[in-house]
Amino acid sequence: MDANVVVLGTDNVGKSALIVRFLTRRFIGEYGDIKSLYTHNVIVDGREQTLNIWDSLMYEKRVQWADGFVLVYSICDRASFNAVSRLIQMIKTNKDILGFEKMPIVIVGNKRDLHHRRTVLSEEGRLLALSADCQFYEVSAAENYHSVLMVFHGLVDRIRESRVSVKKLAGIKGMVKSMSAVFTRRRTDSL
Numbered sequence: 428m429d430a431n432v433v434v435l436g437t438d439n440v441g442k443s444a445l446i447v448r449f450l451t452r453r454f455i456g457e458y459g460d461i462k463s464l465y466t467h468n469v470i471v472d473g474r475e476q477t478l479n480i481w482d483s484l485m486y487e488k489r490v491q492w493a494d495g496f497v498l499v500y501s502i503c504d505r506a507s508f509n510a511v512s513r514l515i516q517m518i519k520t521n522k523d524i525l526g527f528e529k530m531p532i533v534i535v536g537n538k539r540d541l542h543h544r545r546t547v548l549s550e551e552g553r554l555l556a557l558s559a560d561c562q563f564y565e566v567s568a569a570e571n572y573h574s575v576l577m578v579f580h581g582l583v584d585r586i587r588e589s590r591v592s593v594k595k596l597a598g599i600k601g602m603v604k605s606m607s608a609v610f611t612r613r614r615t616d617s618l
C-alpha cells in the first residue's frame with residue numbers, strides 16, 4: 428500500500444529533523460534547504476507500507492496530494508503552536524473529509540529536550556488534538572528515534588482506518604444504489 432504524507436509547520440520547528448530522524452535514525456543538526464520528496468518503506472503491524480513524504484511549506488497543493496499530515500510545532504515557540512490550529516482549519520476546508528472519518532492528522536510538539544524553554548504545555552497540545560480528533564505526540568527529533576517512529580506508525584494506522592471507512596461508505600452507497608435500482612425496476616414493471 429502506498430500513502431502520501433505531508434509534514435507541515437512554521438519555520439525552524441524541526442520538520443526536516445523529524446523526517447531525517449525517521450528515515451535515517453540520525454540527527455545531523457543543520458539541514459539547509461533539503462525540501463523534497465522522500466520515499467520510505469516501513470512495516471506496520473506486519474504489513475509493508477510505502478510512505479511518500481513531502482517536507483514542505485507550500486500548503487494548498489500538497490493538501491490535495493496528501494493522504495495524511497504531520498503538523499509540527501516547537502514546544503518553545505507559541506506562534507508555531509498557534510499555526511497548527513490554522514493548518515487544521517486549512518486542511519478541513521481544502522480536503523473532503525467525511526463527517527464520521529477520523530482525520531489522518533498527527534500533531535507533533537517537537538524539541539521536547541528543550542523543556543527548560545517550554546512555552547507550550549503538553550496539555551495544550553493534547554487538548555488541541557482532542558478537539559480536532561487528531562493524534563498527538565511530544566517528541567525530540569534531536570534525542571529520540573523511537574518517539575519519532577511512533578508518529579509515523581500512528582499516522583499509517585490513521586490512514587488505513589480512513590481508507591476502511593471510505594470503502595465501507597462506498598459499499599453502503601453501492602448497496603443503496605442497487606436496491607433502489609431493484610425498486611425502480613419493480614415499480615416500472617408494475618406499471
Ligand SMILES: Nc1nc2c(ncn2[C@@H]2O[C@H](COP(=O)(O)OP(=O)(O)OP(=O)(O)O)[C@@H](O)[C@H]2O)c(=O)[nH]1
Nearest residue numbers: 438439440441442443444456457458538567568569
Ligand atoms: N534542541 C532541539 N533542536 C532541534 C530539534 N529538532 C530540530 N532542531 C533544530 O532546530 C533547527 C531547525 O530544524 P529544521 O529541521 O531545519 O527545521 P524545519 O522546520 O525544517 O525548518 P525550515 O527549513 O525553516 O522550515 C535546527 O537547528 C535543528 O538542529 C529537537 O528536537 N531539539
